[in-house]
Amino acid sequence: MRQLDVKCLWAVPLGLVLGMAASVPAAAGTVVDAINSRSEIRCGVSQGTPGFSAPDSAGNWKGLDVEICEALAVAMFNDKSKVDWISLQFSQVFPALNSGDIDLINRSILKTVGRDVDMGLEYPGVTYFSGQTFMVPKALNVTKPQQLNGATICVLGGTGTQATLNDYFREKGFTYTPAVFEDQDLMYQAYEQGRCDAVTTEPPILASRRSVFQAPGDHLIMEELISKEIVGPIVKHGDDEWRDLVKVVLWGLVALEEEGITQANAAELRKTATKPEVRRMLGLEGELGKGIGLRTGWLADVAEKVGNYGEIYDRNVGPNTPLGLKRGLNALWKDGGLMISPPFR
Amino acid sequence: MTGQSRGTGQWFSTGKAATVFVVVLASVAAMMWLLFDGVLALDFLVAQANFEVSDTLIRFSSTDANARAIAAGILNVVVVGSFASVLACVFAAGLTLLRLTGQSPLVEMTRAFVDIIRGVPLLLQIVALYFSLLALPPPSSATPVMDCLLLTNRGLYLPMLTISGIECPALAGFRVDGGFRISIEMSALVLGLSVYAAAFLSEILRGAILAVPNGQWDAARALGLKPIRTFFLVILPQALVASIPPATSVFAGVYKNTSLGIAIGYSDLMMISNSIITITGRAFEMMAIVCIAFFIVNYSVNTGLTLFHQRLLKRYG
Known part of the structure; x- marks a missing residue:
């Protein structure tokens, strides 16, 4: 056992060097060249957000974000099937884009100045404008964000949504207990089971998730928005x-x-x-x-x-x-x- | 680290210590070179985190630095790992005793339990535990157990000992005030990790007990010791000493497996690091920090248990 431990240690510096080699993008060949040579666009989509990107009963990806990738495939190859769908968790998308595993992210990620300017990302355009709000069970008798002081709120970790939620409660001087999730599916399941009083993101995503709830009618998406959001595909800076x-x-x-x-x-x-x-x-x-x-x-x-x-x-x-x-x-x-x-x- | 291990005899030979030393040196050199080269940067550590963490043992808010979030994450790993390790020992002792009773239905049931726990992936067990806890009632409709214990799908609220006596949790608006709260994420993780480790530990311990030569029983009987006293005074100490080396890897596994907490929304080091990565884009630096942190935790656990074993060997061996 100890022998094995020590041997495995060699992997540390080796991993460091290999890791760097993988994370520093190869200089030769642009994304467009790579796409042309494999005749396929690698489109990074969600893990299943009905209406935006989700597989249908036959396993075909459907949704607004999906059709944007299909439009790209038609523009490049006159064939909308020339897309490789890569379904990713939120925390995986930026590393996947940076390492070249995907050509673009197309899964409802909010545009912020920081991401565009400091994180080496580019937002070539807008697929929809939105804002952030909350969904609550109707039984809670709450209709406005201002009534959520002290609530437990489900939110996806590391997202712009989490930062906005935080800004809002700080500005109002409210307290809240965050229930931070890594996995979207788990978060909405936990919300449905009452793990939190409210779940927060943009109304389209909330509507999408609510549409597959057991009792969609029991949940209210608040009208009042607590932020402005711009959503569109993301590509790597520098191409x-x-x-x-x-x-x-x-x-x-x-x-x-x-x-x-x-x-x-x-x-x-x-x-x-x-x-x-x-x-x-x-x-x-x-x-x-x-x-x-x-x-x-x-x-x-x-x-x-x-x-x-x-x-x-x-x-x-x-x-x-x-x-x-x-x-x-x-x-x-x-x-x-x-x-x-x-x-x- | 290496100086200390050189002095401890057979478990740390000079060769191994030198290997560890060279590898650590090479890693540090590689990191320094990358840092110096500007490929890596650590300035994000002092930047404001801008995210909240659900479960922290030190005070943390979104205006604190990323470094503090990482510290909270490491602390979560250490606390959950230690808590689960201690619980695992208790469970393992129980399972081993049940197994050694010789009562056929009890033995069969224990064996089946251990086999199932060892045969089903830990991740599935933790997720299953989490969903069972999610099925608990929300705070508003939870009935207190013995007036002082609230089991809800937000967390387990336990009575807390304060200067003025025992403080019971009570419902207040959206939330529960007073008492000591353990989130259901942490509960599911600790329980899952400890039961899983206990299944392996009990098998190690049982094997070690059976491996103590029969002659020891005979010798003790010759000295006039009763079977129960023989077991606790003669057999068990020898078995415990023998089971520490194999158990060490189980305990190391407990600490490493705390990273499965991410699957059920527990804010362990992995989740916090993912949040930092998505906000700052510093994926490589964060992964290096996580690796180093886990290595240090595991190395400490290994070294601690090895030293403990050395001491026992000197005393009983």
Whole structure:
């Protein structure tokens, strides 16, 4: 036993050196080159957040975040199946991105200045705007965050959500007992069993989780938000080509909706479009995106195979889904929301 | 560390001590080089943590430094590990005695219990224990046991001894005031770890007792000792001494396995380190700190038990 202990010790310096070698990204080859050579995008999704990223009964990943990755695959390969879904716990996502195990994170991680600037991450765009609030059992007779003084609150460890929760109670001079979890599934199970009085995160995620509760009707998602949050995919800092590619696809999805281009009419418009902006978007004029290696007509393919942002939203989280989320801040700018794309020229 | 181990005879040969020394030196040199090179940085240790920890034994709030959170995590490992180790010894003694009674149904049941505990992964046992504790009533509808003990799904509230007498936990609004609270996460972890270790310890102890030569029984009888006295005065001391070396690895396992607490939301060192990693992005530094911390804890446990064994050998061996 002692002999073994001592022998294993050699692993310590060896591990140090190997660990460093693995965590320092290889200089050669960009993310885009790597994706092209394996013909597959490695998309880091959640462990199952219905509406955003969750496998359906047949094991196929479905959701808003999932369709963003599919749109990327269509833009690059004209085939939305060219995605390798990598399901990760929150604490694993940043190490996985840094080590190159995944090309992008697409699982509802909040944008903060610190993450963008100090942590070597880039947020190429926005998939939804939100804020943070609480879900409580209706039996608790609590409807506003201000009534939660002294409560036990379930929260995911190390998240921006945890920091916001903390800021809120500090600002109000309230006390709370945190019940910090590492695993999302376990946290919501524990909440359902009454381990905490409230659970906190953004309303879309709460709605998503509530939709699979045993008695969704027994739980209230508070209307009042305690923060503003911006959510979108995350890529590693320092690879402009890949970041631009993700960025232009996100813009493209919004621009498609702005111009009323849908899955249904895209094929027709590809032949008949006369408006210059639409012709440029669909690849009938100009070569937008060629600079980062996208082929002519990539956005038209995205429109045909995935659809525009509004369609993706409505299909996965909109009013007619179990999540039933209104567009709100996520409507187009011309409808009073915050979604906007620069002109395609 | 190495100087001390060189003097302790057969368990620490000079060669092994030198190996440990060289490895530690090489690791430190590698770390220093990486730090100096700017690849690693430890400034995050003094930065404000910005997260809360559910279970801490030292006062910790989100405005404290990350280093304090790490200290709280290490303390949690030491306390949960020690608590579980002591409980494991108690359970193991009970299991061993039941096993040695020779009463057929008792022996069979104990054997089955030990086999099941040893055969099912510890992680599953801890998660199962956690879900059973989650099924306890919430504080608002919990009925106090003997007026002074509240078993709820928020935690086990025990009476606490204060200067003015015994203080009983009582419900106050959202929470319970007074008394001493052990969270259900910690309870499940300590219980799971101790029962699991006890199953292994009882087998080690039983083997050691059976391994004491029969001649010892005969000799004691020849001296006029009754069987019970023979067992406790002659057999058990020898068996205990013999079972310490194999038991050492079980105890080391208890401390290492505290990291399974992460699966049930216990704020052990691993969870705290994950929080720090996701907030600061300092994954490599944190993993190194966690490794070093666990190594120091385990090395201390090993060394302590080895020294204890040496002393017993000198006395009885």
